[in-house]
Amino acid sequence: MTRVTLREIERIFEITDALGLSREALVIPLRPRHPGSVRKLANGTYEIVVDAQADFDQWLNWLRSRLSEVAAAG
Secondary structure (H helix, E strand, O other), rough: OOOOHHHHHHHHHHHHOOOOHHHHHHHOOOOOEEEOEEEOOOOEEEEOOOOOOOOOHHHHHHHHHHHHHHHOOO
């Protein structure tokens, strides 16, 4: 994957919406990197970096799990 398109962002939103995370609290860079990552920034927003080398559907499963962990940690 060389770029994150609206299609991928909408699928990420399905997960974040289900977790009750505000879309305004998300930062999703349009350039994927390897490895992908999820972290809560000091200002309270969540940075979600799509993995450039992973299968996107599998990565979404990882994202769901990782976001739950990060959100629970506060």
